[in-house]
Amino acid sequence: MAERCDVLIVGGALWGCATAYHLLSRDPGVRVTIVERDATFEHAASALSTAGVRILFSQEESIRMSQYGHEFYGNFAELMGLEENPLPLAFHRNGYLFTAGSAEQSADMEENFRIQSSLGCDVRLLDSAAVKRQWPSMVADDIACAAWSPGDGWIDPWGALTGLFRKVKALGATYRQAEVTGIERDGNKISAVRLADGGRIEADIFLNAAGAWGPVLCEMVGMKVPVAPLPRQQFYFETDVTLEPFPLVRDHFGAGFRPEGKGYLAGIGDPERIGQFSWDVHHEWFEERLWPGIASRVPAFERLKVKSSWACHYSQNTFDGNMILGPWIGGAENFLVAIGDSGHGLQHAPAGGRALAELILKGRYETLDLTRLSYRRIIDNVPYPERGMRL
Ligand SMILES: Cc1cc2nc3c(=O)[nH]c(=O)nc-3n(C[C@H](O)[C@H](O)[C@H](O)COP(=O)(O)OP(=O)(O)OC[C@H]3O[C@@H](n4cnc5c(N)ncnc54)[C@H](O)[C@@H]3O)c2cc1C
Structure with missing residues (x-):
């Protein structure tokens, strides 16, 4: 007999757990199964991340997702704390400093600063003398302009991952330790996943939250993604x-x-x-x-x-260094993806997971419109990159 659930999430790290958390917080009746092949998360980016949380982005979606990331990780103990076992999370708000060395980079930085300020972010533009005054051990002669966001910082990624993992299990998610090796399709819908241990799980909605392995799952269903x-x-x-x-x-x-x-x-x-x-x-x-x-x-x-x-x-x-979020438009629309985070997904997982939960439960984004991060831009060949973003 195949197992069955309402929402099946492949990948039990930050994106998978953040989505499960918001699904179950909003609707405790929804049956969520998380399939994760490695309970130790040895290779998961979530465990190995630099774990920075910054509002130094240029797009409104990214900035607003980071603002929610600040709120979520800042209130982590309260949100995750199971009664007998409070879970503090280290959040070092030492700030972020981006530097610009050329006139072109400075112009990007100034334009980003304008957007960040309009969204209520505390960002200051510094010249090289101000950088040197603030951090005397740094060489600053080559800095044309710098953006400093004193309220930003970094968290303990392992603490965030284990806290969320524990919470979603307490909220009622079924955790299945197994590797997804095949995905079954029935017409224009995905119907089940096949597991390496011989298991098979049917569901109404499938979420690919497999991080850098996300393209492997996309390949199983024939979805082409510019992610590697x-x-x-x-x-x-x-x-x-x-x-x-x-x-x-x-x-x-x-x-x-x-x-x-x-x-x-x-x-x-x-x-x-x-x-x-x-x-x-x-x-x-x-x-x-x-x-x-x-x-x-x-x-x-x-x-x-x-x-x-x-x-x-x-x-x-x-394609554009940004997340691809939501249904496989033009393919099987009950197959959702949360992949291609390009190194800034830890701070965006809480808001991205909330958005995916809204999409799954209500059929639309409610708190933050992330339509521009959908697969539509890949089909239409219209990139949506961050200004001034470097690998
Ligand atoms: C070096 C580095 C620095 C970073 N720095 C930052 C930063 O400063 N700020 C920031 O916001 N983000 C940063 N990131 C990005 C951030 O860490 C990731 O965006 C985020 O952790 C991705 O989470 P995830 O859940 O999508 O993927 P992952 O954490 O990679 O988890 C994917 C999970 O899927 C599982 N899986 C894969 N395939 C299968 C399968 N077939 N069956 C079952 N399970 C499967 C894996 O075992 C894994 O546990 C950084 C990443 C790296 C690598």
């Missing part, structure tokens, strides 16, 4: 000097870092190997591609020591 895994390396390092508290810095030459515990976290992507899964850590990447950049910004990083490192992947939208 983008290999990334993350490095944790320490220095022997005490520096002032830094924000999360994203530099105009592509490098970035943020404080993490006693040290710092920095990461770099490998666009040349987009489309491949690669779990090896290439230490020469740090030496050759990352270190020179971050040490030119903070000379004290010349004497850093790498203490740990890991490989992981973005679910990269190669």
Whole structure:
């Protein structure tokens, strides 16, 4: 006998759990099954993320999703706390600093600043002297303009993932540890998923929340998506000097870092190997591609020591660097996707999950209209990219 539910979610990490949370919070009667193949989330981006939450975006949808991300993760203990087991979540609001090095980048930054301010965001534009005053250990001569959002920061991603996972199970979601290996279609509807353990689950609605593996599931049903895994390396390092508290810095030459515990976290992507899964850590990447950049910004990083490192992947939208959200328009419309987050999905999962829950339960977006992130733009070949976004 096949199992059956109302909504079947493939992928039990942040997007899958955030959607299940909003579904069950709004309608406790809805039968939600989450199929997740790895209970340890060893390779899930949600567990390996830099976990930044920022309002430094250019599109209203992204900014509003981040604002809700702030609210959700800021009230996490209250929202997730099961009565006997309160769940605090570390949220370090050290701010974000984006730098611009050219007149063109500065113009983008100023235009983004105008939009961010109009949406009530606390963002300040700084010149190089102001950057130097605020963070004396940084070299700022090459900075033409910088955007500083002091209320932004980063969370503990593992705490968010395990908190949400625990909550959705308490709300009544069925958790099935298995790998989806096949998807059955009946006319213009998806009817069931097949599992590696021989199981089969039927449902009315299917959500592909499989992150960087999302395209594999799309391929099973014949949905073409411009999304591919983008290999990334993350490095944790320490220095022997005490520096002032830094924000999360994203530099105009592509490098970035943020404080993490006693040290710092920095990461770099490998666009040349987009489309491949690669779990090896290439230490020469740090030496050759990352270190020179971050040490030119903070000379004290010349004497850093790498203490740990890991490989992981973005679910990269190669079309416009933005999430694809909602039904497979023109295909099977009960097959929804939440993929292609391109490295900013942790902060958007709470609002994206809320939007998907509204779409599933009410047939329309209610709190935030995310229509522009739908699959329609892929069919129409009209990209909707962020202004000034870099890989
Ligand atoms: C290095 C790095 C830095 C990042 N930094 C930030 C940041 O600063 N801010 C931010 O907002 N976002 C950031 N992100 C992005 C963010 O982490 C992701 O957008 C988010 O975690 C994606 O969540 P997800 O649930 O979609 O996917 P994932 O967390 O990858 O989870 C997908 C799940 O699907 C499961 N799965 C896959 N295929 C199957 C199958 N066939 N059957 C069953 N289960 C399956 C996997 O086991 C996995 O657990 C970063 C990502 C990376 C990699």
